[in-house]
Amino acid sequence: MExxxxxxxxxxxxxxxxxxxxxxxxxxxxCGLMGGFLLLRKRSLMGDTLSHATLPGVCLAFFVGVMLGxxxxxxxxxxxxxxxxxxxxxxxxxxxxxxxxxKDDAAMGIVLSVFFGAGIALLTMVTKMPDxxxxxxxxxxYGKTASMVLSDFWLLTVVTVCVLLLSVFLFKEFRLLCxxxxxxxxxxxxxxxxxxxxLALVTAVTVAxxxxxxxxxxxxxxxxxxxxxxxxxxxxxxxxxLSVVIGGVSGWLGASVSALIxxxxxxxxxxxxxxxxxxxxxLFGVERGVLVRLIRQLSLKRSVGRQHLxxxxxxxxxxxxxxxxxxxxxxxxxxxxxxxxxxxDQQLRRCLARAYNDGLIxxxxxxxxxxxxxxxxxAAAQVTRNHRLWELYLIEYADVATSRVDRDADAVEHVxxxxxxxxxxxxxxxxxxxxxxxxxxxxxxxxxxx
Amino acid sequence: xxxxxxDTWIVVVGILAAVSCALLGNFLVLRKMSMMGDAISHxxxxxxxxxxxxxxxxxxxxxxxxxxVVGVMTAVFTQWVSRFGKVDEGASMGIVFTTxxxxxxxxxxxxxxxxxxxASCVLYGAIELTPLDVVWRPQLFGLDFEVPRAALxxxxxCLVNLLFVVFFFKELRISSFDSELATTMGINANLMHxxxxxxxxxxxxxxxxxxxxxxxxxxxxxPAAAAHLLTDRLDLMVLISVLLAIFAAISGHxxxxxxxxxxxxxxxxxxxxxxxxxxxxxxxLIFAVVLFCAPRHGILxxxxxxxxxxTNIESGASFSSSPFDRR
Numbered sequence: 001m002e003x004x005x006x007x008x009x010x011x012x013x014x015x016x017x018x019x020x021x022x023x024x025x026x027x028x029x030x031c032g033l034m035g036g037f038l039l040l041r042k043r044s045l046m047g048d049t050l051s052h053a054t055l056p057g058v059c060l061a062f063f064v065g066v067m068l069g070x071x072x073x074x075x076x077x078x079x080x081x082x083x084x085x086x087x088x089x090x091x092x093x094x095x096x097x098x099x100x101x102x103k104d105d106a107a108m109g110i111v112l113s114v115f116f117g118a119g120i121a122l123l124t125m126v127t128k129m130p131d132x133x134x135x136x137x138x139x140x141x142y143g144k145t146a147s148m149v150l151s152d153f154w155l156l157t158v159v160t161v162c163v164l165l166l167s168v169f170l171f172k173e174f175r176l177l178c179x180x181x182x183x184x185x186x187x188x189x190x191x192x193x194x195x196x197x198x199l200a201l202v203t204a205v206t207v208a209x210x211x212x213x214x215x216x217x218x219x220x221x222x223x224x225x226x227x228x229x230x231x232x233x234x235x236x237x238x239x240x241x242l243s244v245v246i247g248g249v250s251g252w253l254g255a256s257v258s259a260l261i262x263x264x265x266x267x268x269x270x271x272x273x274x275x276x277x278x279x280x281x282x283l284f285g286v287e288r289g290v291l292v293r294l295i296r297q298l299s300l301k302r303s304v305g306r307q308h309l310x311x312x313x314x315x316x317x318x319x320x321x322x323x324x325x326x327x328x329x330x331x332x333x334x335x336x337x338x339x340x341x342x343x344x345d346q347q348l349r350r351c352l353a354r355a356y357n358d359g360l361i362x363x364x365x366x367x368x369x370x371x372x373x374x375x376x377x378x379a380a381a382q383v384t385r386n387h388r389l390w391e392l393y394l395i396e397y398a399d400v401a402t403s404r405v406d407r408d409a410d411a412v413e414h415v416x417x418x419x420x421x422x423x424x425x426x427x428x429x430x431x432x433x434x435x436x437x438x439x440x441x442x443x444x445x446x447x448x449x450x
Numbered sequence: 451x452x453x454x455x456x457d458t459w460i461v462v463v464g465i466l467a468a469v470s471c472a473l474l475g476n477f478l479v480l481r482k483m484s485m486m487g488d489a490i491s492h493x494x495x496x497x498x499x500x501x502x503x504x505x506x507x508x509x510x511x512x513x514x515x516x517x518x519v520v521g522v523m524t525a526v527f528t529q530w531v532s533r534f535g536k537v538d539e540g541a542s543m544g545i546v547f548t549t550x551x552x553x554x555x556x557x558x559x560x561x562x563x564x565x566x567x568x569a570s571c572v573l574y575g576a577i578e579l580t581p582l583d584v585v586w587r588p589q590l591f592g593l594d595f596e597v598p599r600a601a602l603x604x605x606x607x608c609l610v611n612l613l614f615v616v617f618f619f620k621e622l623r624i625s626s627f628d629s630e631l632a633t634t635m636g637i638n639a640n641l642m643h644x645x646x647x648x649x650x651x652x653x654x655x656x657x658x659x660x661x662x663x664x665x666x667x668x669x670x671x672x673p674a675a676a677a678h679l680l681t682d683r684l685d686l687m688v689l690i691s692v693l694l695a696i697f698a699a700i701s702g703h704x705x706x707x708x709x710x711x712x713x714x715x716x717x718x719x720x721x722x723x724x725x726x727x728x729x730x731x732x733x734x735l736i737f738a739v740v741l742f743c744a745p746r747h748g749i750l751x752x753x754x755x756x757x758x759x760x761t762n763i764e765s766g767a768s769f770s771s772s773p774f775d776r777r
Contacts (some may be wrong), residue, residue: 117730
């Protein structure tokens with residue numbers, strides 16, 4: 001492989017490469033778009049069912065072609081047959097699902113296996129026909145990516161443009177269908193018609209792509225880019241756009257690499273590129289990726305730990321505040337803090353180290369004394385105040401027994417926002433004091449730990 | 451129609467495969483994981499390819515092990531992707547199996563220079579040819595038997611599945627309907643899940659090597675779904691699904707012999723159609739009949755009941771027929 005070869009492929013200089021790369025790109029875009037809707041409707045495997053269900057149609061169309069005296073292998077006829085049984089398969093899935101206790105997944109499996117079984121039986125008969133030149137019908141199953149012709153390009157272009165235009169025009173309707181079908185029908189939208197239209201568009205994409213790239217690739221194309229895009233955004237329009245881009249890039253990259261390296265089937269490479277995109281998105285997606293979720297979880301855990309520490313310290317100081325006026329900062333024994341909650345020595349030490357880094361406490365002294373800083377005391381008062389506000393609210397408005405509010409408030413205090421705190425203050429008018437920042441007294445006795 | 455001993459063996463092998471699948475299929479359908487058979491039967495391709503590349507021969511046992519391992523991995527990966535990535539179960543299944551299939555395709559093409567291993571023979575094993583592969587000739591009751599290899603492979607699989615379902619029936623039932631309840635009762639629902647998936651993988655691999663994947667996918671789902679419409683009891687459902695699977699296997703082979711002749715094929719052409727395909731089609735027909743005519747959950751019965759209720763209400767019959775009005 002020379003450098004100039006790479007340039008040739010990248011610039012699409014070779015006619016055949018250009019055709020294949022552009023076709024797979026177009027298909028990737030169309031599939032990415034449709035896949036987004038399918039994913040949100042939880043119908044990802046519909047593509048699987050659909051693509052299997054086209055096989056009997058192809059064979060029947062071939063039969064019909066031979067009977068009409070032709071060669072049998074006229075492309076429009078075969079595509080028509082594929083579309084008819086594909087739509088029929090989809091309709092049957094919906095029919096079974098809507099009219100019996102059989103669930104979505106089983107309905108799809110039934111249609112898939114029975115239609116494909118019929119297809120295989122027909123295909124065997126077709127190939128055994130004495131006068132039929134049926135060789136090559138199998139390419140409908142495995143695809144023939146490397147040998148696409150100009151008519152494939154036109155077909156894919158027309159289908160892609162149609163799908164794109166309809167999705168743009170019916171974006172609002174499809175969005176409602178994806179997120180709240182019942183609401184859509186209550187609003188008077190023709191839900192069933194929209195559902196069938198969406199599936200018809202998926203069928204069109206599947207059939208157009210099936211003979212170009214094969215059954216398994218179509219399934220992957222319909223699922224993987226959309227699922228990858230889902231990790232990056234919570235907005236439908238952005239997700240669809242991203243899904244289209246990922247589909248297109250997978251098609252382009254997979255087909256280009258396949259053109260560069262001999263003995264690499266384009267279909268398999270495209271699937272693997274799309275799968276890599278999915279893996280990267282799953283790990284690093286900024287909205288729902290695994291890493292981001294882990295980081296969010298960790299930071300929540302830390303802030304909860306810090307707030308627990310602060311409240312524990314505050315309540316200990318408060319206990320001797322009853323003897324002297326107000327709260328004054330003094331070192332608190334490690335043992336005493338340790339007894340306030342069920343945390344291990346190690347957990348508490350780690351918590352203390354982080355609090356020291358945040359400037360909330362002074363360095364832990366040799367005698368294991370923990371001293372709050374001024375900033376620490378302020379934060380501790382804030383946390384304790386939130387806790388007590390929620391406790392009082394529960395007692396006042398939710399009729400929760402005084403002895404039980406501590407645990408309930410424990411879970412909520414960490415997520416109380418400023419707005420909610422203001423609301424609580426307004427509700428609990430009698431707590432208002434001159435400076436408005438006083439920490440109310442605890443409604444239940446606080447057992448001192450040792 | 452002429453019936454040879456070959457036909458008997460085809461039906462026996464078909465029944466063994468169908469029953470093995472139908473037994474496990476009940477629990478897949480109840481767990482809403484019906485597509486697992488389809489996913490596994492596609493995903494095992496890299497397992498076959500790697501086993502082949504390592505041993506350099508089409509030795510059955512290594513390929514079987516390779517495929518079964520990848521089959522179980524499919525189930526594990528699917529659960530990982532859907533749990534850690536919070537992706538819809540169906541979508542994660544689709545992603546995992548298409549990726550594994552593509553990987554397998556790539557490996558096979560790389561190896562294809564020096565082997566005859568193609569994707570279609572993996573996916574569409576021919577049940578018609580199984581009786582020709584005879585490995586055991588026992589003499590029983592003075593009769594000569596020629597037991598094909600497929601039967602020898604599938605019989606123990608069928609037996610293991612049967613024992614699994616019988617012995618773990620309680621655990622399977624509880625964990626299929628309510629996995630949280632199962633956990634509180636001290637049943638390891640996760641373990642049951644993976645045991646089931648392992649058996650599905652082994653059954654899938656054993657069956658499709660012998661008879662083709664289409665039988666596996668169809669028999670895992672269709673008889674169980676039909677049985678689900680016929681009864682509300684799980685033990686009966688398992689029994690009915692097995693009976694339906696047997697019926698589908700027999701009628702499938704009979705149709706495969708008769709049908710080509712009916713539509714103008716020369717009746718002397720052997721194997722004019724695919725027996726496994728016809729078995730799937732017959733299973734589908736059985737399901738269609740059940741879907742409409744099932745006594746309680748059938749569409750016709752439901753329609754009729756609704757109609758009856760409507761006319762009763764219209765004519766006020768529902769009131770006059772009450773015992774209080776007759777006095």
